[in-house]
Amino acid sequence: MASSTLSSPAKPCYSAAKTPAPIGNRLPTQNPATTTLPSRAAAPRFAHGLSAAAVRASPSARRLRALARPVRASQQQPQPPPPRRRPEYVPNRIDDPNYVRIFDTTLRDGEQSPGATMTSAEKLVVARQLARLGVDIIEAGFPASSPDDLDAVRSIAIEVGNAPLGEDGHVPVICGLSRCNRKDIDAAWEAVRHARRPRIHTFIATSEIHMQHKLRKTPEQVVAIASEMVAYARSLGCPDVEFSPEDAGRSNREFLYHILEEVIKAGATTLNIPDTVGYTLPYEFGNLIADIKANTPGIENAIISTHCQNDLGLATANTLAGARAGARQLEVTINGIGERAGNASLEEVVMAIKCRGELLDGLYTGINSQHITLTSKMVQEHSGLHVQPHKAIVGANAFAHESGIHQDGMLKYKGTYEIISPDDIGLTRANEFGIVLGKLSGRHAVRSKLVELGYEISDKEFEDFFKRYKEVAEKKKRVTDEDIEALLSDEIFQPKVIWSLADVQATCGTLGLSTATVKLIGPDGEEKIACSVGTGPVDAAYKAVDQIIQIPTVLREYGMTSVTEGIDAIATTRVVVTGDVTNNSKHALTGHSFNRSFSGSGASMDVVVSSVRAYLSALNKMCSFAGAVKASSEVSESTRVQSKE
Ligand SMILES: CC(=O)SCCNC(=O)CCNC(=O)[C@H](O)C(C)(C)COP(=O)(O)OP(=O)(O)OC[C@H]1O[C@@H](n2cnc3c(N)ncnc32)[C@H](O)[C@@H]1OP(=O)(O)O
Numbered sequence: 169m170a171s172s173t174l175s176s177p178a179k180p181c182y183s184a185a186k187t188p189a190p191i192g193n194r195l196p197t198q199n200p201a202t203t204t205l206p207s208r209a210a211a212p213r214f215a216h217g218l219s220a221a222a223v224r225a226s227p228s229a230r231r232l233r234a235l236a237r238p239v240r241a242s243q244q245q246p247q248p249p250p251p252r253r254r255p256e257y258v259p260n261r262i263d264d265p266n267y268v269r270i271f272d273t274t275l276r277d278g279e280q281s282p283g284a285t286m287t288s289a290e291k292l293v294v295a296r297q298l299a300r301l302g303v304d305i306i307e308a309g310f311p312a313s314s315p316d317d318l319d320a321v322r323s324i325a326i327e328v329g330n331a332p333l334g335e336d337g338h339v340p341v342i343c344g345l346s347r348c349n350r351k352d353i354d355a356a357w358e359a360v361r362h363a364r365r366p367r368i369h370t371f372i373a374t375s376e377i378h379m380q381h382k383l384r385k386t387p388e389q390v391v392a393i394a395s396e397m398v399a400y401a402r403s404l405g406c407p408d409v410e411f412s413p414e415d416a417g418r419s420n421r422e423f424l425y426h427i428l429e430e431v432i433k434a435g436a437t438t439l440n441i442p443d444t445v446g447y448t449l450p451y452e453f454g455n456l457i458a459d460i461k462a463n464t465p466g467i468e469n470a471i472i473s474t475h476c477q478n479d480l481g482l483a484t485a486n487t488l489a490g491a492r493a494g495a496r497q498l499e500v501t502i503n504g505i506g507e508r509a510g511n512a513s514l515e516e517v518v519m520a521i522k523c524r525g526e527l528l529d530g531l532y533t534g535i536n537s538q539h540i541t542l543t544s545k546m547v548q549e550h551s552g553l554h555v556q557p558h559k560a561i562v563g564a565n566a567f568a569h570e571s572g573i574h575q576d577g578m579l580k581y582k583g584t585y586e587i588i589s590p591d592d593i594g595l596t597r598a599n600e601f602g603i604v605l606g607k608l609s610g611r612h613a614v615r616s617k618l619v620e621l622g623y624e625i626s627d628k629e630f631e632d633f634f635k636r637y638k639e640v641a642e643k644k645k646r647v648t649d650e651d652i653e654a655l656l657s658d659e660i661f662q663p664k665v666i667w668s669l670a671d672v673q674a675t676c677g678t679l680g681l682s683t684a685t686v687k688l689i690g691p692d693g694e695e696k697i698a699c700s701v702g703t704g705p706v707d708a709a710y711k712a713v714d715q716i717i718q719i720p721t722v723l724r725e726y727g728m729t730s731v732t733e734g735i736d737a738i739a740t741t742r743v744v745v746t747g748d749v750t751n752n753s754k755h756a757l758t759g760h761s762f763n764r765s766f767s768g769s770g771a772s773m774d775v776v777v778s779s780v781r782a783y784l785s786a787l788n789k790m791c792s793f794a795g796a797v798k799a800s801s802e803v804s805e806s807t808r809v810q811s812k813e
């Protein structure tokens with residue numbers, strides 16, 4: 169087959185830099201909050217009482233949003249370096265010494281994770297996706313383990329093993345696992361032989377502990393079985409046979425050199441070195457691969473492979489150490505699923521090579537990393553094994569930034585806290601900077617969120633808002649856009665404060681009337697407290713407010729919505745009140761006098777607090793209006809008196 173173009177070349181990641189110069193694939197960027205927006209002095213102010221929607225739709229808000237766009241463009245990722253080609257597939261040889269094959273065993277070792285069994289249809293879907301991802305070899309199952317698995321591997325061999333699904337036209341090798349016995353090898357061959365590039369993978373344990381206690385065989389017997397079975401697999405017509413000395417990590421070195429030499433003679437094309445129980449440390453595993461490379465006769469006629477389990481959490485590190493020491497096939501699984509603590513994860517290994525390839529002797533893979541996110545999600549879905557939020561590369565938090573200092577850094581230059589561009593793994597973030605607002609966010613991030621939502625407020629307003637923001641964020645896990653809008657309306661778009669809420673305490677339940685105590689701060693700065701009973705805690709609180717303010721009021725409308733989901737959602741309340749004749753207005757057309765109504769809104773995670781805020785907001789509007797009416801009638805009265813004189 170002709171060599172094909174890879175879409176995921178080496179060196180795509182953000183490298184460390186002292187200054188934000190164009191390094192790696194990070195471009196220097198600007199801070200939208202400080203560089204492209206109009207100066208704060210020139211920034212438009214919102215008229216009190218305008219609804220948030222009205223403000224957002226205003227020309228100034230639209231202009232701010234438009235201004236934000238070029239900033240985003242300037243933070244876009246630079247073009248990747250020119251693509252490299254995947255070397256033509258020859259089982260026991262790779263023509264480019266820097267190319268490392270990715271052997272995916274999600275459908276075999278991954279499926280050995282407790283509870284991860286997939287149906288044949290699911291395995292086929294995942295296999296297609298692995299082909300799109302660009303893996304070199306798909307280990308599709310263990311055909312002797314059940315007729316179903318044989319069928320699944322056969323379907324994958326027939327379909328995925330013959331169709332160039334990857335963007336570079338590459339068709340993956342389809343592999344089946346077998347013990348070192350004829351029955352297993354026959355089943356594996358029956359399943360994979362339909363593929364354009366079939367491979368049989370056979371294994372037998374070589375550690376003292378396994379040979380003695382599990383196989384109950386002598387080392388000599390194990391060597392004889394291994395070489396006989398490799399030769400048998402080749403004799404079936406399979407040109408590509410992989411051999412694994414199971415538990416190599418705990419096997420005697422000399423014995424390993426010996427058995428590997430024998431299986432090479434018998435026709436093995438790939439020698440996989442499993443750290444079956446995840447026991448080795450990275451330097452040990454690297455030395456193991458280097459020693460095998462240096463001491464196994466005939467090793468130049470085979471590819472050395474790694475297969476690292478994750479019992480000590482070292483699978484990825486061990487795999488990379490193996491690659492550095494000369495392994496040119498790496499066995500991995502999507503999301504690192506696999507027996508017990510799992511296997512080395514494909515996304516970690518591939519992205520480490522992509523990011524740090526130059527420190528790994530210029531290694532590169534044929535993986536199109538832009539399919540990583542989708543593949544990870546698909547495997548989570550079908551295996552039922554969901555990755556933890558902080559899982560490297562594919563965890564929900566892997567590209568999210570919650571603390572203020574990090575968010576500030578991200579806004580100024582993404583390379584400060586990200587070594588990989590999310591685009592590079594096909595991740596589209598709701599927020600371009602990966603900013604998740606929470607209690608650890610600082611002013612830069614919160615202000616930038618306001619700009620993103622179309623709001624530019626004065627420094628004083630922002631400080632008031634930020635205080636409220638922190639109070640809410642203390643109690644909520646995540647502060648959403650809707651929360652921000654609700655807080656903005658509550659904090660910024662309020663009428664002139666005449667009465668403000670200091671405290672409210674309510675009790676309610678089935679045992680009796682609800683009671684509420686309210687403490688307000690009046691126009692003179694004095695605190696006033698009142699208690700009341702009511703049909704519910706809100707009614708009781710409103711009556712307590714009425715006792716303090718003492719202006720005749722009728723509550724016309726009351727509505728509450730929860731703007732976010734969950735028990736810690738913010739509740740927004742909207743009320744409409746009317747007062748007495750002092751609030752009468754004249755209709756502009758008819759001249760008739762009508763009783764004016766005043767609306768108010770409030771937001772809080774506590775429904776009673778939210779309700780009292782809304783009520784006070786409406787009452788403050790009414791008081792301001794009444795004050796204005798009174799002032800204007802006093803002016804006309806004095807004018808009348810003066811003109812009389
Ligand atoms: C490290 C790994 O990931 S190895 C792969 C693990 N995967 C699986 O086990 C796949 C699912 N397994 C199965 O479906 C079943 O175990 C089967 C079909 C493979 C075998 O089932 P059974 O024939 O009932 O045997 P069982 O699993 O109980 O025991 C394994 C036998 O294979 C032998 N055996 C184990 N490994 C090997 C090997 N690599 N080569 C030859 N024989 C082996 C054991 O010594 C034992 O033999 P014994 O019966 O003479 O004592």
Ligand SMILES: CC(C)C(=O)C(=O)O
Binds near residue numbers: 277
């Ligand atoms: C079958 C072998 C390669 C294996 O999965 C292991 O040793 O972990």
Ligand SMILES: [Mg+2]
Binds near residue numbers: 277442444475477506
């Ligand atoms: Mg394994």
